[in-house]
Amino acid sequence: MRSKLTDARIKALDPKEKPYKVSDGEGLYIEVKPNGKKYWKFKYRFAGKEKKLSIGAYGSTGTGITLKGARAALHEAKGLLDQGVDPSLHKQLRKGLTEEQQAASFKAIALEWYAKQSTSWAPATAKRQKAMLDKDILPYLGKRPIADLETFELVGCLTRISDRGAIETAHKARQVVNQICRYAKQTGRAKHNPASDLTGTLQPRQVSHMAALTDPKDFARLMVDIDAYEGTHIIRTALALAPMLFQRPGELCGMEWSEIDLEQAQWIIPREKKKERNKTEGDHIVPLSRQAVALLEDIQPLTGHGKYVFPNQRNHQAPIRTESLNKALRNLGYDTREQQCAHGFRACARTMLDEQLNLRIEWIEHQLAHKVRDTLGNAYNRTKHLPERIEMMQRWADYLDELKQRELAGNVITGSFKRG
Numbered sequence: 001m002r003s004k005l006t007d008a009r010i011k012a013l014d015p016k017e018k019p020y021k022v023s024d025g026e027g028l029y030i031e032v033k034p035n036g037k038k039y040w041k042f043k044y045r046f047a048g049k050e051k052k053l054s055i056g057a058y059g060s061t062g063t064g065i066t067l068k069g070a071r072a073a074l075h076e077a078k079g080l081l082d083q084g085v086d087p088s089l090h091k092q093l094r095k096g097l098t099e100e101q102q103a104a105s106f107k108a109i110a111l112e113w114y115a116k117q118s119t120s121w122a123p124a125t126a127k128r129q130k131a132m133l134d135k136d137i138l139p140y141l142g143k144r145p146i147a148d149l150e151t152f153e154l155v156g157c158l159t160r161i162s163d164r165g166a167i168e169t170a171h172k173a174r175q176v177v178n179q180i181c182r183y184a185k186q187t188g189r190a191k192h193n194p195a196s197d198l199t200g201t202l203q204p205r206q207v208s209h210m211a212a213l214t215d216p217k218d219f220a221r222l223m224v225d226i227d228a229y230e231g232t233h234i235i236r237t238a239l240a241l242a243p244m245l246f247q248r249p250g251e252l253c254g255m256e257w258s259e260i261d262l263e264q265a266q267w268i269i270p271r272e273k274k275k276e277r278n279k280t281e282g283d284h285i286v287p288l289s290r291q292a293v294a295l296l297e298d299i300q301p302l303t304g305h306g307k308y309v310f311p312n313q314r315n316h317q318a319p320i321r322t323e324s325l326n327k328a329l330r331n332l333g334y335d336t337r338e339q340q341c342a343h344g345f346r347a348c349a350r351t352m353l354d355e356q357l358n359l360r361i362e363w364i365e366h367q368l369a370h371k372v373r374d375t376l377g378n379a380y381n382r383t384k385h386l387p388e389r390i391e392m393m394q395r396w397a398d399y400l401d402e403l404k405q406r407e408l409a410g411n412v413i414t415g416s417f418k419r420g
Contacts, residue, residue, distance in 0.1 A: 005030065007060050007067055010038065024067075028074045030058055040070040042077050046086045047152075053077055053087045083140040084156020090144075104189045106149060106180070107142035113183045122274055124250065129176065136161050136173050146184045151194045155201050162202055170202050211337055212344030214351040219243075220407035222340060223400055225332045234320065235328050237299045238310045242325060242342060244292050244397055246349035246368065247284075249322040249342040255309040257300075265293055265390075274369060284369045287390040289397035349396065357395060363388050 005024040013022060015036040023029045027043045040055035055073045056065040065073070077087035110133060118126040140157040141149065154177055162170035178195035185193050213219045223243070229236045242252055251269055259268050267286040274284060288296070296309070303311055308319040325342035334340045340348075346368060353359045363385050 005067060010058060010067065011060070013038065024071070026074060026078070028070060030070075040065055040073070042074055042087070044077070044081060044087065046081065046088075051086070051088055053091065084153050085144065104146055104184075105142065106144050106146045107138050109146045109184045109187075109189055110138065110142070110180045113180050117179075122272065132169070132173060132176060136169065137177060141177070146181065147190045149181070149190075149194045151197045154195055154198060158198070158202060167203050174198055174202060210344040210347055211335070211339050211341045212347035212351075213340050214348055214355075216352065216356060216403060217407075219348060219352070220403035222332075222334065223404045224407050225334075227404065229328060229332060231328055231331065232313065233299065233302060234310050234313070235324055237295050238320060239325055239328050240295055241292060243345040243348060244289065244295075244400060245286055245393075246346045247286060248346070248369075249325060253310055253322055253325070254319045256307055257304055257309055258307075260288075260296060260309065262288075262293055262296060265289075269369075285386060285389075286367070287386070287393040289394045291397040291401065292393075352399075353392065353396060357392075357399060359392050359395075360388075363392050367392065 005022065010022075010030060013030070013032050015032055015034050017034060019031055019033050021029045021031045021041070029041055029043065031039045031041055033039070038058040040058060042053040042055060044051055044053065055070055058064050058066075058070075060066055080087045080090050114130065114133065118129070121129070137157060140160065141153065144153065154174075157177070158170050158174055161173055174195070178193070178198065181190065181193040181195040184190040213222055226236075226239050226243075229239060238252060242249065245252065245267070247269065251273055254273065255267065259270065260266075261268070265288040267288055269284040269286065271283050299309065303309055306316055308316075310320045312318045312320050322342055326336045329336055329340055329342065336342075350364055350368060353364045354361060366384055367389050
């Protein structure tokens with residue numbers, strides 16, 4: 001194996017009649033011209049073609065590129081290749097860029113876009129989007145001038161994500177990249193959106209639904225099992241409220257006493273905590289049935305002195321996690337992938353409120369905090385159909401009690417309620 005170059009060895013390279021090259025390894029070599037001048041170059045393959053990158057003239061001192069500098073340039077070029085970027089093209093594009101143009105890098109525009117958009121996101125969404133940018137997108141596209149990005153470069157970035165099996169993440173990254181590029185076009189930093197041609201480049205999403213029991217008999221058995229849960233009082237109460245209130249598990253687990261009004265029988269989820277929120281939407285009101293109020297009054301002496309209704313056992317300054325509910329379901333013998341998971345209680349309620357209690361879909365969708373628009377296109381109003389939703393939540397809690405009673409009696413039947 002030929003040893004790597006040293007400064008002494010490079011200086012000893014004498015000119016010949018024709019140019020010749022001496023390798024330093026990994027595609028980096030020095031070319032010696034007949035006039036005695038020496039130049040660093042990098043040989044690589046891009047898009048199936050062999051190419052060469054001119055790094056610059058050798059010089060152990062002064063303005064020339066040292067051996068160490070050439071190896072650093074090699075490292076940078078290989079990094080660009082890993083990002084799906086042609087080092088030679090990148091060098092051409094960087095020549096003569098003004099500070100203003102450099103400020104229009106993909107990273108700069110992405111962070112500007114993020115700063116604007118994240119003000120209307122829930123904290124968890126903002127954190128998740130930033131993590132995706134930092135891990136999956138910016139390391140590969142961040143340094144590129146956004147105006148010069150080509151579709152094939154975006155494909156390379158997204159393919160790296162999907163190749164590790166993260167198909168859903170790749171699709172979400174595609175949406176983010178598309179929004180960033182569209183923002184760049186809208187603000188005059190790019191003339192076209194290279195992400196608009198990405199349709200069909202990724203493996204299709206694997207459609208998956210949250211595990212949920214929607215048959216009344218199966219659900220009745222689950223309700224009885226939850227009542228018999230032998231875990232901590234905190235987890236048992238949270239698990240009992242999960243199907244009764246059917247809000248997102250993260251919102252339930254993070255429930256705060258300051259959000260609860262037991263006299264008015266309401267749980268008010270702040271807009272900032274909602275999964276999807278915008279400046280036109282307010283807080284989300286969850287009417288509390290008599291059964292829900294009783295459960296909260298029962299646990300209040302235990303946790304009412306703190307911030308969270310369901311504090312973490314190890315750290316009372318933090319709430320329990322969604323996984324705690326899923327673990328409890330598994331301890332009860334339910335497969336959280338195939339039978340029932342914490343998030344699946346929303347689907348349970350959505351289905352049975354419609355099919356068994358014959359309640360209006362509009363009321364159900366409002367209570368699920370889904371985006372519901374009226375005939376004029378106006379978005380969700382937190383007080384919309386509130387009297388009807390209060391009645392609906394009580395009828396739902398009563399129905400759950402009826403299911404449990406009939407299951408214990410060995411005679412589960414469906415509801416016989418008229419559409420409201």
